[in-house]
Every structure is written in C-alpha cells, then in structure tokens.
Amino acid sequence: MRQIKISALILVVALSMTNSSTTFAATTANPYGAAPVDPPTANEIILTLSHKSVVKKYRFDDLAKLKSSTITIHEPFVKKNQTFTVVSLKKLFASVGIDGSEIVQTKALNDYIYSNSAKSFLAADGYLAIKRNGQAIPYDQGGPIRIIFPNTSKWSTFLDPWNWSLMSISVK
Amino acid sequence: MPFWNQEQEFDRDIDIVQETRFRLSWGQKLLGALMLISLIAFGITTFVTSRQSISQAQILSKVEAPASSIIFTQRETLVYVARFSEWLAGSVDRRTVQIARALLAQRLNVIDADGTQVGSRLNPLFLASLRDSDQLLATAPSGILSDNLRSQFLTRSKPIIDSILLNSRALIESYQHAVDTQVRQQVVVRERGARINLGLLIWLIAINLILFFWVGYTTRNQYRRGRRAIREENRVLLQTREELILTQESLTHVQSLNQAKNEFISTVNHELRTPLTSIIGYIGLIRRKLEKESPIQEVEPLINTLHRNALGLLDLVEGMLSISHLDATDTGVNFAKIDLALNIENVLFVLEPSFLERNISIDFAASKDQFIIDGNYGQISQVFMNLISNAIKFSPPGGSISITLVRQVFESQIPFIELHISDQGIGIPSHDLPQLFTRFFRASNVVREQIPGTGLGLAIVQKIVLLHGGDISVTSELGHGTDFEIRLPEALSATDALIASRRDSVLQRSTSRVEGSSLSDITAIAHEIGGAIGFYTFIDEGRRILEISRDLAKKSVLADSDFHQAKNEVLSLLQSAQNRIENEDK
Numbered sequence: 001m002r003q004i005k006i007s008a009l010i011l012v013v014a015l016s017m018t019n020s021s022t023t024f025a026a027t028t029a030n031p032y033g034a035a036p037v038d039p040p041t042a043n044e045i046i047l048t049l050s051h052k053s054v055v056k057k058y059r060f061d062d063l064a065k066l067k068s069s070t071i072t073i074h075e076p077f078v079k080k081n082q083t084f085t086v087v088s089l090k091k092l093f094a095s096v097g098i099d100g101s102e103i104v105q106t107k108a109l110n111d112y113i114y115s116n117s118a119k120s121f122l123a124a125d126g127y128l129a130i131k132r133n134g135q136a137i138p139y140d141q142g143g144p145i146r147i148i149f150p151n152t153s154k155w156s157t158f159l160d161p162w163n164w165s166l167m168s169i170s171v172k
Numbered sequence: 173m174p175f176w177n178q179e180q181e182f183d184r185d186i187d188i189v190q191e192t193r194f195r196l197s198w199g200q201k202l203l204g205a206l207m208l209i210s211l212i213a214f215g216i217t218t219f220v221t222s223r224q225s226i227s228q229a230q231i232l233s234k235v236e237a238p239a240s241s242i243i244f245t246q247r248e249t250l251v252y253v254a255r256f257s258e259w260l261a262g263s264v265d266r267r268t269v270q271i272a273r274a275l276l277a278q279r280l281n282v283i284d285a286d287g288t289q290v291g292s293r294l295n296p297l298f299l300a301s302l303r304d305s306d307q308l309l310a311t312a313p314s315g316i317l318s319d320n321l322r323s324q325f326l327t328r329s330k331p332i333i334d335s336i337l338l339n340s341r342a343l344i345e346s347y348q349h350a351v352d353t354q355v356r357q358q359v360v361v362r363e364r365g366a367r368i369n370l371g372l373l374i375w376l377i378a379i380n381l382i383l384f385f386w387v388g389y390t391t392r393n394q395y396r397r398g399r400r401a402i403r404e405e406n407r408v409l410l411q412t413r414e415e416l417i418l419t420q421e422s423l424t425h426v427q428s429l430n431q432a433k434n435e436f437i438s439t440v441n442h443e444l445r446t447p448l449t450s451i452i453g454y455i456g457l458i459r460r461k462l463e464k465e466s467p468i469q470e471v472e473p474l475i476n477t478l479h480r481n482a483l484g485l486l487d488l489v490e491g492m493l494s495i496s497h498l499d500a501t502d503t504g505v506n507f508a509k510i511d512l513a514l515n516i517e518n519v520l521f522v523l524e525p526s527f528l529e530r531n532i533s534i535d536f537a538a539s540k541d542q543f544i545i546d547g548n549y550g551q552i553s554q555v556f557m558n559l560i561s562n563a564i565k566f567s568p569p570g571g572s573i574s575i576t577l578v579r580q581v582f583e584s585q586i587p588f589i590e591l592h593i594s595d596q597g598i599g600i601p602s603h604d605l606p607q608l609f610t611r612f613f614r615a616s617n618v619v620r621e622q623i624p625g626t627g628l629g630l631a632i633v634q635k636i637v638l639l640h641g642g643d644i645s646v647t648s649e650l651g652h653g654t655d656f657e658i659r660l661p662e663a664l665s666a667t668d669a670l671i672a673s674r675r676d677s678v679l680q681r682s683t684s685r686v687e688g689s690s691l692s693d694i695t696a697i698a699h700e701i702g703g704a705i706g707f708y709t710f711i712d713e714g715r716r717i718l719e720i721s722r723d724l725a726k727k728s729v730l731a732d733s734d735f736h737q738a739k740n741e742v743l744s745l746l747q748s749a750q751n752r753i754e755n756e757d758k
Contacts, residue, residue, distance in 0.1 A: 032280035032299070035306045038267040038314050077282040110251050110275045139274030140281070165275055 030140040037139050046144055047128075048168040051096040060144060063087065063130050071127065073151050076159055077142075084148055085134070086127035092169065093118055103172045106147060109139075109165040115172060116161065124155040128166070139165060200386055207379045214372040217365070241283040242347045248276040249340045253333055256305065260326050265315045273306065283347075295346055298339035304332045434496045441489045441496070448486050455479045484624055491628035494554065495611065498635045509663055510547045512577060512589060513538035519556040527564050527573070534560075536575040543577045543589045546663045551636045558629040559593045559656055565623065566597035566654070579662065587662040588642070594655040600648040608646060609634040617650070 040046070040060070047058040072083045098104060100119035107113050129137065129148045137143025142164035149155045149162070255272040258264045308328055317325060459475055520534060527534060545552075563573045574594045581587040600608065604615045612627040637644045642660035 030277045030281045032277040032302075033274065035270070035310050037270040037274055040267075108275075109271055110248060139271050140277040142278055164278060165271070 030138070033138075033140040047166065048170075049092060049096050050168070050170045051098050051102075052171070054096045056096055060130070060136075063128070063145065067091070068130065071148075071150055073148060073156070075148075076157060076162070083133055084127070084129040085131035086129050086148065089126040089128060089147070090122050092128060093122070098171055105170050105172050106161070106163045106166060107168045107170070108163050109167050112163065114161050114163055118171075121161070124149055124153045124161070126153075126155070126161070197390065200383065200390065203379060203383045203386070207376065207383060210372060210376050210379060214369065214376060217368050217372060220365075239351065241279070242344055242351070245276075245279050245283060245347070246340065246344055248272075248279045249336065252276045253336060256329065256333060259317055260322060260329055262317050262319065262322060266309060266312055266317070267314065269309060273302070273309075276302075295339050295343040297335065298343045301332055301335035301339055305329070305336065308332060434499055437492055438496050441493045445486065445489045445493070448482060448489060452479065452482045452486060455482060480624075484626075488626045488628070491626045491632065494632050495628055495635065498551075498632065498639065506548050507546045508549060510545050510549055510552055511540055512543040512545060512552070512591065512660075513540050515549070515552055516556050516560075516575060516577075519553055519560055522557070523560055523564065526561065530564065530567070530569045530571075532564055532567050532570070533572040534575065535572060538577045543579065544663045545589060545640070545660045547640045547660070548636075551639070555633050555636050555658070556593075558633050562629060563593055563595035563597065563654075565625075566618075567595045568597065571596050580659075586664065588659050589662055591658040591660070592655055593658075594653060596653040599650040599652055599654055600646070601650055602648075605646060605648065609644075 042059075044059060045057045046060050047063065049056040049058065066087045068085050068087050070083055070085050072081055074080070075082045093104070098118045100117065100122065102118050103115055104118045104121055105113055105115045127148050127150070129146050130144075131137065132141075132143075137146065145166050147161060147163045147166055155161050252269070252272040252275075255264060255269045259266060259269045308325065312321070312325060455475060455478055459479065462472065462475065516536060516538070520536065560573065560575070567573060572595075574592070576592045578590045578592075579587060580590050598617055598621075600615050601617060604613075607613045608615070609630050611631040613631075614625060614627040618625065634644050637658055637660070640660055642658060644656065644658045646654060646656050648654040
C-alpha cells in the first residue's frame, strides 16, 4: 500500500513537471517555426567586426569570453520583459578603433542593414545580446546574436536599429 | 394727513430692493441646468471618444508598423524561397536555408505581437506550404545538395515553392485587408466621436445664446423697473423735502406768531392792568364814600357788579400775564430753597378771609424744615394759591379741605415730596379730566353753574410744576370732591447735589464711551466705569451700562468671553458697592 502511494506521488510530480516544461515550451517556442537549424561548426564565425584594415572575427565562444553583463528590458517585438546577457557596443567599437563620427553599418543574416553614426549607437547605449535568459538565442527568435537597447535608451522604441540575427558590424 | 409715514417708506424700500435685485426665472434656471448637463456630457463624451478614437498621427503609426511588417514578411518569404532555390542549385548548404526559414518564422511571430492579430488570420495554405518545405528539407542530407539528389528534390520542391509564392501573395493581401479594416474602424470611431462632440458643441452654443439673450432681456427689464422705482423714490424724496421745508417755514412762522402773540398779550395786558387797577381803586373809593354818606339803594348793586366784573377782568389779565411770562421762562430761574409747609401757611393766611367767610375748615398740619425744595417762591406760591382757592371756590359752605405733605424716598433715586390738596366739592366730570390743564378750558359743570373763572389757573399750575421738575395729576368724583396730587423733587444737600451731578456725568460719559468705543478694549472701559460706579455706589447706572454693553456685544463682533470678563468685573464692583451700602444702613 505504501509503495502504491509513493508511486502515485512520483507520478503526480512527474506529470506536473511535464506540464511545466510544456508550458515553458509553449511560451518560448515560435508557433511559425521550422525544424531545428543544423548546429554550427566549432569554428563558425557568427560576427565579423571590421574597421578599415582591422577585421575581427568572433565565434560564439569568443563572444562568450568577453566581459559581459545582464540587463532586463521590455522586448519591443514580442512585448515582454526578457533578460539578456550582453556585451556593450562601446567596447566592441573600441576594440577595432571605431570613432564616434564614423558611420557604422550593421548587417543581419537576411541582409537587413541599418546605418547610423557610431556616436548615435553609443549615445543610445546599445548592446550586443549573446544570450537570453542564460540560453542561446534561437534563430527563429532573433538569434544567435542581436542588437538591443535598454528601456532608458532613446532608441528603446525606435525599432530600426534593433538588428536581429546580426552578422557583421562595419564602417562605411 | 401726515406727510411722513415711516411704515410706508419701509415698504417702499423693500419694493425698490426687490425691483433692483437680479433674479433668474425658473425657465432660465432650467436652461442653465440643461447647459450645465450638456457641458458635463460634452466633457464625458470627449473623454470617452478620445480614449476610443485615435489621432491622425496614431492612425499613421498604426498603418506604418503593420505595413513595415508586411514588407518584411514578403521580403523574408522571398529570401527563403531564394535560399531554397540556391540550395536546390547546389549553391548553399541546407543550414543556410534553415536559417532563412527561421528568420521568416521570427518575422511571422513578431507580426502577431504588433497587435494587428494578423497571425490568427494567417493563411493556412501558406503555413502548410512552409511545413511541406520543412519536411522536404528534413529528408535531405545536411550540407550542399549532391548532384544525384538534385533532380529528385527539384521535382518535389517545385509545387511547394509555387504554393509558397502563391499563398504568400494571398497572405500579404490578407494582412493588408486586416490592416485596412482596422484603420477604417479607428477612423469611423474617431469620426463618430467628432460628430457627437460637434453636435453637443452646437447644442451648447445654442443654449448659451438663448440663455444669454434671455438673461440679457430680463436684466434689461429689471434694470428699467429698478430705474423707474429709483426715479419714483427720488420724486417722493424731493416732495418730502419740499414738504419738510414748507413745514419748517410754517413752524418758524408759527413760532414767530406765537412770540408776537405773547408780546402782544403781555403788552395789552400790561396796558389793561394799569387802568383796571385804577378803576378798581376808584370803585372801592366810591363804595366807601357811598357807605359813609347817603347810600343810594339803586346805585349800590350797579357799583357791586362793576366791582366784581372789574376784579374778574383783573384775574383774567393777571392769569394771561402769568402764563405768558411762564412760556418765556426757563427752568431754574430765581430758584432758592423753599419750605413748602411755610409757603402753604402763608397762602392760607392770605386766603383765610375766603374760607372763613364760607365756613370751610382747612385740615393742614406739617412740620417746618421737613419739606424743602429748590424753586421759585412766587411761582410755588401761585400754585398753592390757585389750587387752594379753587378748592374753596368749589367746596360747599361748611365743607372741609385737606392738605397733606409726605416725603417719599426710594432706593437710588432723589427723594421727592408728595402734596395732596383734597376737597369735598362739586367734583369734575370724568370726560373733562383729560382737558383739565388745557388753557381756557373750564369744566362743563362749572360753566353750567356760572361759577366765575378764567380757565387759566390749572394751566398755570401745571406749567409751574413742570418747570420745577415735578408732575401733577388729578382724581375726581362728580359730586364728591377732587384730589390734586403734586410731586416735586426734594432739594438736595450740597453733597447730594455733587453726587447727583457726578452721577449724571458718569452715566453720560460711560454710556458714550461704551457706545462709541471700538469694543476692542471693553474690559478696560468696564473696569474704569466699574471703579466709578463702585465709588459712587451707582447701582442702577452700573446695571444700565451693563445692558448697553450687552446689546453692543450682541450687535458687534465682540467675543462673548470679552463681554463676560467685563461683565464679571463690573458685577463684582457693583456687589461690593451694594455690600457697603447695606453695612452702612446697619
């Protein structure tokens, strides 16, 4: 009898855990999503940062090793609060010597391009997001890396610079 | 008819106030209430419609965001199809196609979050085509498509790509339609709100205009009525002023006539008295001569009549002279201390032949030096002379006359002396009593019985008593007698006179100070007054001042506490004065 009770308890806990994970999947999964994207190779470059003759190429692990922080913002596309692990654009710009007056061009995997002065990006306190809620950002949700701005930024509701699936940052 | 009627004036004042006061009719009040309700409704509908509707900029914003999403969705679809085609051509690997597909999925997901709800209307055929492409990709090997598989996947892919492109167009049109519908709804709501507000605004303006003209019209009429009432009031005031001037002139004229009359009477009487005295003297001489020598029986009655009439005429002249003189006399002229008992005894001595002749007894007993007044000796003598001689004249032979003197003393008042002269004569009809002191008035029974007299004696008596600060009254019963009561203030000692003068001045000064003060320091005033009251023991004056202070406190902004403090201080002083008086009495 006692074994039956323990079994029933385990079953209830298991069912509740199953329901929880299902709910999590429902809230995070893209209902229009496709089959999983093939994993990248170990040496796949996901960000190219270039300024004049200086070109820096980053794999995901390279980016993960940079000094990062976490910020929580109200994500303007899905209109929810989300926490991102970020690297500041200021630091990335400085690493290749991008000056404030130069025009910076960000480009996505789907060839979406946004251009503006470096000082505008910096004044807007832009960040490169490399994780969301501690996990890698899926492609069908703007990953693997994207540009975001905090709630206090002047570009928090100006959505053009919010470049999804970022591929490169260069100077025109 | 009196030209001044205070009650009518008061009523007219109320009429004027009512005429000139601004009033709204019930209709105007109703219209005002409607205007107020409309204004509130206007505010509410403006608020509600502003919450429901959107501005032009908001509409553009709402169009812009979905339009951008539509463009990007179309772009991502084409990119996906392009990558898919490139994969089929062996140009890119499968992962590149999968990434393009993921970005399309991201776009489709995000467009739902824009609030346009287009995702719920997503073309199921389009989504099915995408799923077909996903399955196709899943069956393919990773990396670049090999040549031997290319034709196979190309054949399978062609209908899928065609379906994606075809349904993509339908999807875009669906998006566009959804956005258009939403914007149209917003515009309709906005226009409806604008129409309601415009209607309410027109309604409000109309009500305001009606109310404005109505109130203006009413106000103009009220103003005109008020102006007419004021004009009428001015006319009445001018008329009243003219009447007052006329009355003043008449009064001045009457006064001058009265003065002329008095002067004339005085002159004439003086001119009459001189020859009358001479005539009476010569008549007396003739009578004495006739009595000694050879009296002629026929002449004696004529001489007696002549003598009696001459004496009557002299009485009349003397009376008129007296009253004329009294009219021009002020109080207090030639006043001195008079012992009333002594004065009455002197009068009785003069009249003794008269009452002895008629066997009338006089009942009078009063101690000297007990009844002292301040007065004019001659005038007071005339009072007793007139009253006692009247009593003798109207008493039957053998009758009696009672004369009493009593000293009356009341608390906090100057003592006075009460004098009664009572006879048992013919009495006075009750209907004649009110006019008894009128000049030249003679009681009806006296006239009927042809008792001689001038009708001036009692008028002179009353005038003299009033000049001495006293009063006179009479009670009489026809056929049983008459009683005259005279009350004269007793002469004060030097100390009493000083206190009396101080009493008057204290009351006068205290009253004027309290009445004229700003009442901010009534406590200090009351203390000063209370000190004077306590020192002089003016209990009644203190109470009077308290009453005045109480009235002023009610009418003014004086705090109750201030009045009570003043009242308590004064009452305390009054109480101590009262105690001192009682102790002295013991």
